[in-house]
Amino acid sequence: MNTFAKSKAMGPARFPRGSYTVSSAGNIVISTLPGSFPRDRMTAIGKVIISTLASARVLGTPFTELAADFAGLEIRARDLAGGAIIFITPQEY
Amino acid sequence: MPATAQAWSPLEVTPSDPAGCGPSSPSEKKDGAPPSGGGLRRILILDDDQEFLDTYGRILARLPSKPEVRVATCGTRALALLETEPFSLLITDLRMPKIDGFQVLLAARRRFPTLRTVAITGLGEQKYRARAYASGIDLYTEKPTTPSEIRLFSECVDALLMQGGNDGGFRGIQSKSLMDLIQIECLSQNSGILRITRGSLEGRVWIEGGDVIDAELQDLRGAEAFKQIFGWKTGNFEILPGDPNRPRTIYNPYESLLLDSAQTLDESAADEGAGEGTLEAPGMSRVLQPLAQVRGVESLLLTSGRGQCDSWGVESPEEVSGWTHQVLSDFQALGELLETGPLRSVEAAGSVQGMVLLAQNGRELMAGLDRKLNARLIRAAGRELATYLSKE
Numbered sequence: 364m365n366t367f368a369k370s371k372a373m374g375p376a377r378f379p380r381g382s383y384t385v386s387s388a389g390n391i392v393i394s395t396l397p398g399s400f401p402r403d404r405m406t407a408i409g410k411v412i413i414s415t416l417a418s419a420r421v422l423g424t425p426f427t428e429l430a431a432d433f434a435g436l437e438i439r440a441r442d443l444a445g446g447a448i449i450f451i452t453p454q455e456y
Numbered sequence: 457m458p459a460t461a462q463a464w465s466p467l468e469v470t471p472s473d474p475a476g477c478g479p480s481s482p483s484e485k486k487d488g489a490p491p492s493g494g495g496l497r498r499i500l501i502l503d504d505d506q507e508f509l510d511t512y513g514r515i516l517a518r519l520p521s522k523p524e525v526r527v528a529t530c531g532t533r534a535l536a537l538l539e540t541e542p543f544s545l546l547i548t549d550l551r552m553p554k555i556d557g558f559q560v561l562l563a564a565r566r567r568f569p570t571l572r573t574v575a576i577t578g579l580g581e582q583k584y585r586a587r588a589y590a591s592g593i594d595l596y597t598e599k600p601t602t603p604s605e606i607r608l609f610s611e612c613v614d615a616l617l618m619q620g621g622n623d624g625g626f627r628g629i630q631s632k633s634l635m636d637l638i639q640i641e642c643l644s645q646n647s648g649i650l651r652i653t654r655g656s657l658e659g660r661v662w663i664e665g666g667d668v669i670d671a672e673l674q675d676l677r678g679a680e681a682f683k684q685i686f687g688w689k690t691g692n693f694e695i696l697p698g699d700p701n702r703p704r705t706i707y708n709p710y711e712s713l714l715l716d717s718a719q720t721l722d723e724s725a726a727d728e729g730a731g732e733g734t735l736e737a738p739g740m741s742r743v744l745q746p747l748a749q750v751r752g753v754e755s756l757l758l759t760s761g762r763g764q765c766d767s768w769g770v771e772s773p774e775e776v777s778g779w780t781h782q783v784l785s786d787f788q789a790l791g792e793l794l795e796t797g798p799l800r801s802v803e804a805a806g807s808v809q810g811m812v813l814l815a816q817n818g819r820e821l822m823a824g825l826d827r828k829l830n831a832r833l834i835r836a837a838g839r840e841l842a843t844y845l846s847k848e
Contacts, residue, residue, distance in 0.1 A: 378794075378796075404793070404794055407790060407793055407794075408790060408794070411786045411787060411790045414786065415783050415786065415787075415802075418779060418782065418783070419779075419804065419806070422775065422776065422779050423808070424804075424806055424808045424809055424811065424824075425806050425807060425808065426804040426805065426806040426811070427805055427806055427807065428804060428805040428806075428831065429802070429803070429804045430802070430803045430804070430831065430835075431787050431790070431791075431799065431801075431802050431803075432799070432800040432801045432802075432803065432835070432838070433791050433794075433796035433797050433798065433799055433800065434796065434797025434798050434800065435795075435796045435797040436794065436796040436797075439831075
């Protein structure tokens, strides 16, 4: 069974809990997320995080921590000298 | 008579307990706590050097007068804070990018005539001294670096705070009214020009041999100008050399002139009393005002779908607006890709400031937050802001 396949009956997809690090180029370095979580999604998250941290530095407001609060998922990231460690946490209701 | 510029010297006043002002003392954590009473003294420190702000924020928070210390890293932010919170003292660096300290001092003096001001500079910048004093500051000093300099600086700041700024009186002779000043000059049968400034207004009263002979305030001349000037409760003054060739427009004895003008003073006091009410920030749009009350909020930028942009305390609104839109768009696209459900907020903590980004009903909000807020408090601020935004 694909855990992350969209279920029209159940609404938003369910997400695993875990973390991974990305380099400043957005490459995945190490991950504790289950292997079934699509790598392209991890990369997509990493790219948005890295670009946001970089643009904030250009704006003059460097961030040490960044979080995106979605209805079904929280993405939290910490700056790691240009790269980032990213925490994925499904929202609990 | 030589020109006599009156300057109040904070060095003449010694705080009762300067002991706790050392540089190593940690600060009491404030975290945007609201003022707790009428006696609370607030200091605003403006400097583009975050390290300086951290250090002196801690030092000044431990002064005997127990002030609440707020900091700002840019002039725009400082002016925004001054507009929304009552401050006793502004301490500002003079050399900063974009809006420099002189601009902030001039704006602050114009808008808040009773605010005490201190200008601080780096080493070798004494050339700014005259210009700074001309802008009406209370104290000009180099940034203290040694323990003894820091202690002296702390004592000066505490003395300024203890002196207060809202008790009326003209700078130069504290607690003296304009009536006192004029009586002193007239009884001494002096000749001179009393130059009085209040914010951007400047009035002059000509005294010749102990008689008030003329007055001028903008387009007004004579007794009318004198009455208007006399209505001022606070301001700065200096006595300039007399002008024996000044045409006389006032012929009443100074005593009756003062009595007539006292009526104007009473009317002025009544008007001010009637105007008292809630503090409303003049530089902030109505829609932003409830958002600015949320704990920790230091700056705001709200853009509507029609391209309208309201901001408060944001130095480069266009740049920040574009950045906010880009970040929110990126995360919304990410949410669609991941099927996470709607994006509720983007939150950030940083060494300069915290931040919350929200998108609701075609509007985008950026709220700059006190950098001391932790993740939990940033989340709470975001939720509160979202609630306010949904009510609009």
